[in-house]
Amino acid sequence: MGLTVDHLQVCYRTLRGDVKAVDDVTFGIEDGEIMGLAGESGCGKSTLGNSLVRMDVRMRQLGGRVELDGKELPISDAKAMRDFRFKEVSIVPQYAMSALNPTRRVGRMVAELLKSRGFDYKSALPELERRVKLVGLDTDILKRYPIELSGGMKQRVVMVISTLLNPSLLIADEITSALDVSTQRAVGEMLLEFRDRNFVKSTMVITHDLSILAQVADTILVMYAGKLAEKAKADVVINNPLHPYTQLLISSLPDVGMRHDEHTLVGIPGRPPPLLNPPAGCRFRDRCPFAFDRCGNEPPFVEVKPGHSVACWLHADGVSPSGGV
């Protein structure tokens, strides 16, 4: 079962036109799989993640289909989606620090939320307390106001709340970006724990930080400028990436023990193309050190090795475009 995304296209409506943030994306996540979605700011990963739960007022689905556990997920229909939210698909948002109502105690907010979704708080309370302790918090945070909690505490509380009803799909949007490294590690381990205890089935971890994905993810999906660049098992992406963009991303990470005077960190020069009117052909072309004339046509996202898909002309030859996995 799990998640299947088929040729999904989501755009942002702006005054200057439609910005195609998610441009024909196809992939899937199995039950029990933690997939990392990586890419730089503005590549569309947050849009992709959020569109699966709650479409922003400015977002529009232009095409494609999403299926969860065999049933279609009506992401464009806010009313229909309400039944799926929290129960089947849930999100730990990017703004978790401010996701809690400032004038309600945490416990009371959870109680009112559960009640409004048709669940009894009293019967859910033991499980809630168990999970709160699991993430390393004291149960009396339920009696506190959000303003009394630290950033890390709020992040963990939101994670517990979002997974309370054991959703099939959890989207974790930049959950480590605002935290210090030790809390990052703790949050990463929490994700693993939730998966291992079957609190969630499939997880999509959205981040620009590949290091956390190396720790947590089973597979990594790299996005660039609204399109998929590469997808493979996590260790393959980290150690043997095929797409030039992924290679540059990995090499721009510092290694442990690396000294500054031995290696200078090389970033990737240039900026991503504007998504209002994207250029024809491969979108990474202008920044790619290996670009050649074939790159004027857009490369298809194809499986070049078992479980490893890339969208790059360097590797696409001789393989029938069977579509991504």
Place this chain on the structure above:
Amino acid sequence: MRRYLVRKLIIYILTFFVAATIDWILPRLVSGNPISILLSRMSLQPGTYNATYKVYMNAFGFNRPWWKQYLTFWTSLFHGNLGVSIYQFPKPVTSVIADYVLFTLALLIPAILLAYFAGNRVGAMAARRKLLDNTVLPVGYLLTATAYPWLALLLAFLLAAGGIGHFFPISGGFSYGLLPSWNWTFVWSLITHWVLPFLTLFLVAFGGWAIGMRNLIIYELESDYTHYLEALGAPTRLVRRYAYRNAVLPQLTGLALQLGVIVGGAVVTEVTFAYPGLGWLVFQAVGNDDYFLLQGIFLFIIAGVLVANFIIDIVYVMVDPRTRVGISGA
């Protein structure tokens, strides 16, 4: 919580102190000598001016050093003595005020409360229904942009003076031919005379509150916690309830700030309708150069506004749960 209230109390006491001092200083700074004006209104025998002048200066204490006068001012204030009125000489200011204060309270309290609550409700409704919003918004802006005197004149003209009809009386607190007594005719007369001034105050204030609430609710509906609730599938009912509870808080602080404005509006409205309240009394005091009455009313109004502010602060503490835990939300 106690610290929050105590701090507010100190500020109010300070405010009263400053206001009272301004009140005391002004006539001395500006026109120098109220006694000469008082005397100019009396018809005196020729040659008696100087003697009368000396007597009054002594009686009112104007010939003593300033600091002594200031102290006397405060001591008599604590005794509830606000001086003697010139315009209704020799009635003491406090009893003059007592004659008129009930009319103003009968006007202000319902107008403020009704405008606030009705405005909040309508503003909240407008925030989520586009159709309602398209009427509430322009009407609200027009109302709040209206000068109180104009609305008063308009209502008086249309509903009292015969523009549309003579539904209400045009002036006074009650019919001139009646003597105050507890019978139905008198009470009915009070009510009919009350309607138009009340309506004036209510409408203008209502416009402002409705718009304020609408904007606040919209702001709350765009906040992160709202988005999170929606992402977890919460029904709009719950979302709206949270938004409303949170929006009420700044509205409450706004109420305290707007009290001064509506009191000003009451002054103008009462003058238009010759409604015998404190506002109308202020007008008479100014017209008659009655400094003591004017100062007394000013102090009384300030005290009233400060008390109302304090009450609102207490209500705020009850409504914002964060203040009870010791975190000041305001």
Place this chain on the structure above:
Amino acid sequence: MTVLRPDEVVAWEEEPPVATDAGSAKPRRFEFLYFAVRNKKLLLGLSIVVLFVLFAVFGPLLVQHPMLNYYIPFRPPSSSFWFGTNYFGQDVFSEFVSGLRESLLVGLLGGCGATLIGMTLGFISGYMGGLIDEALNVLCNIFLTMPVLVLLILVAGFLHHTSALVEAILIACTTWTWSMRAIRAQTFSLVSRDFVGLARLSGEKSRQIIVREIAPNMSSYLLLVFILSFGGAILTAASLDYLGLGPSNGMSLGIMMQQASDWNSLQLHLWWWFVPPGAAITCIVGGLYLANVGLDEVFNPKLREL
């Protein structure tokens, strides 16, 4: 926001989280201009106000009957007397033009004054912080809770002769409070930003920092505050004038309404005497509020409707 309360400081955020226009070097000012000319509310509100201002400036050219001449009283609006005549037989239209000029002038001066005072105190308070901020805050609170009109009545009542300038000064000195609060809040949020810290490190003097670094970033906010001050001053002046505490010589919209009320225009159904001045006030102040809302949308991308 019509009654811009100090606690309603809007946090301004950035554009949608997707790269829309990488490398576009359009200066911020032009971007605002682009949205400004397309914002209906701003255009409508501004045009109403400009219309009245033009009318005030060029009105005297349209006046056929000088204000101080007396004609047949009680005449309703007609082709020769556009706004009719009043109790004394004066041409209401010429009174209106004269009153409009005065009201706008007092409103403008009072609004400017209130904004300036609020600006200065707000900047100082927000930038200095600490004891100075506390003291100024207490001062502000004191003025905030006092009923302004009553205070103005007290002061103006003791001054037996006032002019438009004095009235404007009085209004400025009593209505600066909420503009100070708003500016102080904005200054606070800007002061904590890095560019101010940088300016401090490079040795800029406080006054320079306020003028060169902070104020330009708040110029849009200051404009909003000024517009609301202007509107508020017009309303306050109208009430003051109506009570007879306005300029001793001269005409204003408030004075027109006062005269109308005093001379039985209600009973005599001389509606053309008091309807135009009040309607003008409502239109102008309403236009200002509308322009304010539109301007808020222009400066704050989050509020822009798509």
